[in-house]
Amino acid sequence: xxVNEPDPGxxxxxxxxxxxVLDGYRAPDLPAGFADRVLAxxxxxxxxxxxxxxxxxxxxxxxxxxxxxxxxxxxALATAAxxxxxxxxxxxxxxxAETVWASxxxxxxxxxxxxxxxxxxxxxxxxxxxxxxxxxxxxxxxxAEKLRRVxxxxxxxxxxxxxxxxxxxxxxxxRRGAAGLRVPTPEEEARLRAKIEQAVTAREQRADAAAAxxxxxxxxxxxxxxxxxxxxxxxxxxxxxxxxxxLRGLRGLSPEERAKAWRELTPEERRLVTxxxxxxxxxxLSGQPAAAPTAVPPQDTPPSE
Amino acid sequence: MNxxxxxxxxxAIAPPPGDDAAWAERLAARDPAALREMIARxxxxxxxxxxxxxxxxxxAEDIVQEAMLRLxxxxxxxxxxxxxxxxxxxxxxxxxWLKRVATNLAIDRLRRARRISGxxxxxxxxxxxxxxxxxxxxxxxNLARALVLALPxxxxxxxxxxxxEELPNAEAAEAMDMNIKAFESLLHRARTALRQALTAQGxxx
Numbered sequence: 001x002x003v004n005e006p007d008p009g010x011x012x013x014x015x016x017x018x019x020x021v022l023d024g025y026r027a028p029d030l031p032a033g034f035a036d037r038v039l040a041x042x043x044x045x046x047x048x049x050x051x052x053x054x055x056x057x058x059x060x061x062x063x064x065x066x067x068x069x070x071x072x073x074x075x076a077l078a079t080a081a082x083x084x085x086x087x088x089x090x091x092x093x094x095x096x097a098e099t100v101w102a103s104x105x106x107x108x109x110x111x112x113x114x115x116x117x118x119x120x121x122x123x124x125x126x127x128x129x130x131x132x133x134x135x136x137x138x139x140x141x142x143x144a145e146k147l148r149r150v151x152x153x154x155x156x157x158x159x160x161x162x163x164x165x166x167x168x169x170x171x172x173x174x175r176r177g178a179a180g181l182r183v184p185t186p187e188e189e190a191r192l193r194a195k196i197e198q199a200v201t202a203r204e205q206r207a208d209a210a211a212a213x214x215x216x217x218x219x220x221x222x223x224x225x226x227x228x229x230x231x232x233x234x235x236x237x238x239x240x241x242x243x244x245x246x247l248r249g250l251r252g253l254s255p256e257e258r259a260k261a262w263r264e265l266t267p268e269e270r271r272l273v274t275x276x277x278x279x280x281x282x283x284x285l286s287g288q289p290a291a292a293p294t295a296v297p298p299q300d301t302p303p304s305e
Numbered sequence: 306m307n308x309x310x311x312x313x314x315x316x317a318i319a320p321p322p323g324d325d326a327a328w329a330e331r332l333a334a335r336d337p338a339a340l341r342e343m344i345a346r347x348x349x350x351x352x353x354x355x356x357x358x359x360x361x362x363x364x365a366e367d368i369v370q371e372a373m374l375r376l377x378x379x380x381x382x383x384x385x386x387x388x389x390x391x392x393x394x395x396x397x398x399x400x401x402w403l404k405r406v407a408t409n410l411a412i413d414r415l416r417r418a419r420r421i422s423g424x425x426x427x428x429x430x431x432x433x434x435x436x437x438x439x440x441x442x443x444x445x446x447n448l449a450r451a452l453v454l455a456l457p458x459x460x461x462x463x464x465x466x467x468x469x470e471e472l473p474n475a476e477a478a479e480a481m482d483m484n485i486k487a488f489e490s491l492l493h494r495a496r497t498a499l500r501q502a503l504t505a506q507g508x509x510x
Binding site for chain 2: 008009010012017018022024027029031034035039041043045
């Protein structure tokens with residue numbers, strides 16, 4: 001069609017050739033008696049069926065119903081996927097219900113707040129101050145000074161323990177990430193840290209209770225004018241030199257032999273080995289070269305708890 | 306387009322707003338006089354539409370009868386939806402409802418006939434010898450019928466409703482259950498097809 005030709009879809013103008021042709025298409029009238037015939041048919045027609053009990057719903061309601069069913073189905077599938085751990089396998093973090101509730105209510109959740117641990121790990125563990133013990137302790141002042149130093153060392157140890165826990169968790173996560181293994185989600189890590197913190201706190205509480213009982217006994221003894229022995233301070237019998245030499249011999253053994261020998265040690269001997277290992281680890285964490293294990297424990301070694 | 310011999314279209318005798326709801330109520334109460342009144346008001350229009358759609362007077366009568374009986378059957382539901390005095394009652398147009406039913410019935414029958422015959426509905430040819438004037442009128446009538454009946458069903462309905470029944474596009478679209486844009490597109494295609502068919506007839510030897 002050229003530009004000058006009229007649009008063939010334009011309305012049909014009266015009097016045009018097409019209109020003249022179309023006007024020739026005449027329709028006949030309805031025959032006489034048509035109305036009577038329809039009325040007779042209507043009379044003979046059976047009564048219409050009753051209305052459905054459930055009225056036909058509008059289109060908008062049907063669409064809304066389908067959207068609602070779709071949303072519910074999606075929610076059910078998502079919940080099932082989260083419950084079966086499928087989303088975690090796809091590395092999609094799924095917060096726990098407690099976490100979501102805490103974020104909604106604004107209340108901090110104890111288990112989901114690893115900040116204190118991180119802060120403790122970030123702060124370098126203070127090096128325990130050297131405790132100097134001059135002679136036997138037989139006065140309340142000397143005992144108070146001794147206990148003050150012990151508390152200082154204990155606080156440093158606790159910081160060290162927490163730093164070690166944090167370092168181990170981090171290194172394990174890094175190792176798993178480097179090996180392509182699944183790493184725990186932030187929620188899982190928070191749960192793990194909370195669980196460990198709970199165990200550490202319980203251990204410290206038990207140690208505090210034991211130390212408090214021992215300190216009461218020491219105070220009573222000092223008030224009676226008696227001098228405190230090392231056994232009073234540590235709560236343990238002193239390690240005999242033979243035992244110490246035996247422990248030193250453990251270091252040259254293979255892991256299997258060492259494990260066997262470890263099982264054969266008495267609880268006291270095991271504790272001594274543990275203390276030495278702790279001292280080496282603390283030195284390693286603080287960046288200082290590990291001190292050579294002492295053959296005989298110094299006189300001012302704080303009590304282990 | 307309405308010839309002088311045909312009755313005026315239904316729009317000319319349309320009842321005042323709200324009146325159709327009262328008629329629907331009477332139909333729902335199974336009042337034969339109400340049905341007779343509906344036939345008197347709308348029967349001729351429906352018959353013209355049906356006839357020009359199918360090209361068959363008997364078929365057209367059947368369609369009108371079926372449309373009226375459907376109104377009879379659906380009157381209780383229509384009356385319940387458009388209670389007298391309500392806002393819905395003012396919107397009720399039984400003429401439009403009947404046109405929609407009749408148009409759909411005609412389209413359904415045309416499609417069914419095409420499926421059965423495998424082609425277009427056959428035209429009825431009149432081979433009897435006639436006087437010249439009658440022959441000329443008959444030829445024009447046959448040409449118009451041929452042009453209209455050659456259109457696809459929906460285009461045919463669009464032409465019948467807008468050209469012959471002079472319905473506004475909006476009402477015709479409503480009668481065909483279409484939105485206005487789609488209907489105007491359909492109508493444009495129908496007019497184009499008619500003009501092309503007429504041109505082809507003129508070019509034919």
